[in-house]
Amino acid sequence: MSPSPTFITCSTLDFDWPDGTPVFEGLQLAVGPGLTGLVGRNGCGKSTLLKLIAGELVPTEGQVKVVGTIGYLPQGATLDTSLRVDEALGIDTTRAALHAIEAGESTEVNFAAVGNDWDVEERARAMLDQLGLAAVHLDRTIGEISGGESLLLRLAALLLRRPDVLLLDEPTNNLDLAARRRLYAAVESWAGVMVIVSHDRELLERMDRIGDLHEGEFRWYGGNFSAYEKALAAEQEAAERMVRVAEADVQRQKRELAQAHVKLARRKRYGQKMYDTKREPKIVMNSRKRQAQESAGKHRIMHAAKLSQARERLDEAVDAVREEAEIRVELPLTRVHPSQEVLTLRELGLAHGTQIPGAMEVRGPERIALVGRNGSGKTTLLRTIAGELAPATGEALVHTAVRLLPQRLDEEVLDDGLSVLENVARTAGTATTNTVRARLAHFLFRGARADRLAGTLSGGERLRAALAALLLAEPTPQLLLLDEPTNNLDLPSVGQLKAALDAFEGALIVASHDIPFLTSLGITKWLLLDGELKVSTQQEVQAAFWEN
Structure with a gap:
């Protein structure tokens, strides 16, 4: 491992999809050593952020800086089924040179290929054993192992490289419970910077800190997922109380505005009565009328401003409360x-x-x-x-x-080059476009969301679109x-x-x-x-x- 400190920084980061859909605007991020879990609703940009950090995507504006080498395990990663296991691990060249030297081919090229990595096979087998892949021989092909084993193999390849910064996107997908235990152990033993995007509660319980990505901004919580949930629940309880206080304030300001209108109307009727009966000189009555009008105007402006401010506070309070939309569909x-x-x-x-x-x-x-x-x-x-x-x-x-x-x-389910609407319409038979849109609304694809390209959807959004199809x-x-x-x-x-x-x-x-x-x-x-x-x-x- 590199002796220098390792960290990740994102400065005023902007990123838009090619169709102009914004993902981040002015995002600020700083991650230091330890285990960092990133959570947030599907589609908020967690996987996109990892791709930006890994250099697979380029920011529209701003800067991403990583000190140290990077290892990146993307979500849903696959390997060429024709690859041998040692090729997937990235040790095939070193291993071939080592075998050649053992067979008597002591050439300069072979020694250069091995370098100081004489125990490469032992380390590889130890890593495979640690991840429960002891039965996977280095000469087997990827096509002979399962999807879960393939994911663990990709993780083994990263761990063998010993990067300074390790980025994992949903690493427990496709893993059975026994395999997950082994991955948890590998995560806990990691020294350096590790950033994990995951919805696996047990994995998140092992984190040192949780970053919650909500509406394009991160909020940081020290401790594991349980500590994060407790803190977030307290915040939401406080936010709901603020909504109730703000609602009461809006109602109070409405009443005060209505009372002010009644009081001003009475003054106006009294002034008109005094004018009609000519109980005071005309110049005095006109002066009082002007003063009453000015006072009425100031009163209306003051109470209207208070009501407007109360409504703004209510909007802010409502925005702080997170609402989880539900699929509502009958089949x-x-x-x-x-x-x-x-x-x-x-x-x-x-x-x-x-x-x-x-x-x-x-x-x-x-x-x-x-x-x-x-x-x-x-x-x-x-x-x-x-x-x-x-x-x-x-x-x-x-x-x-x-x-x-x-x-x-x-x-077979979703064409990334088509919109959600077009994907569903492909299999919806004689249903009209309006009918398909109405049905998609029940799957939380309302309005313009139904026109988004499938290729820009998050994992959860893709699943909802596929379910609809x-x-x-x-x-x-x-x-x-x-x-x-x-x-x-x-x-x-x-x-x-x-x-x-x-x-x-x-x-x-x-x-x-x-x-x-x-x-x-x-x-x-x-x-x-x-x-x-x-x-x-x-x-x-x-x-x-x-x-x-």
Whole structure:
């Protein structure tokens, strides 16, 4: 590690997307050594900020400065499936030279390639073992390992480089519980600057500080996620009290303004009466009339100004209170009768080798949790049911319309070059543009938000757009398959996803490592995939995870 101090600074940082959509305006940021967690609503710019720090994006204005070397693990990162593991780790050249020297090729080129890194293989294997990848041989290809193992491999490559600054964007996505424990341990043992964008509560509990990105500005909270939540709750309670005080003040100023109008109207009537009866000289009465008019004007201006100020204070107080929007949608056409046969599996053999002997049926609006370790075949099973992969043996028969929400929302679901509206309209059949817009509003894409390009959406926004495309499609799906749907979602967005799934009245199969989320869906059957597919209880599932 570099002996010099390491830190990240962003000075008056502006960033706009190519279509002109602003993300940051005048952002200020300073991060020092330790573990820093960045949180905030989906779409607020957390992943974009990491890309700016890593140099993958260029600021529109302002400056990003990083002292030290950078390691960056982007969200949803993938590796070329043809790469060998040692190539992914970045040690293939050194390793090849080392083997050549051991075989007697003691050339200057080979010695230069090795340098002082004679223990490269030992360090690599130790790192793989630390992350639970001891069974992954350096000569294997990426195509032979699971998505979760691939992510851990990318992390191993970064850790082997020993950068001064490590940027991790949703690093626990696709990881089972045992793999997450190992990642937590790697994070806790890190020395230097680490910045993590995550919605994984357990990971955030290990942070030294939390940065909350809200409306383009950071607020910093010392301590872990629980300390942040406690502080934020206190702030929101105070903000809500201020709203109540400001509302009462507005009402008081309205009453005082109305009372002032009544009082001035009485004075005006009295003055007119005195003028009509000519009880005083005309010049005196005109002077009093002018004075009354001037006084009335000042009174109106004063009370109107007080009311305006009270309303401004109310607006400021309301702005300080955060409101979490909810998805509100009804999907009656997804309804499945309790006796309706939805899915039949018979002597199914998956392409990667897992066998599911015998027969298994799904009838009616069942809610099924599909769980298993990384590489157990959950994604392969879902893709086989969806008809994207052919079974190696047996059959998977779907008896109704089926839709799959994959881990990666690629062009099969969303075309990044099209707007949200255009993406949904592709599968919405004969629905008019106005009808699609109305439906999208229920998924929180109102007005101009529906015209945003899919490529500019955050992870949570992409999931909402993909859900809309699937659930509003024709024919309406009555079997919905979800593969790790809570990846990239903040806690409010998980609630929005749950609301959408609560409205879905068909059969549901969800592959996920997020046990609390699965529990919230009202799961009716737990399926554990571990060499074979078997019906389990939630307790058995959790035990199977944590024993390894």
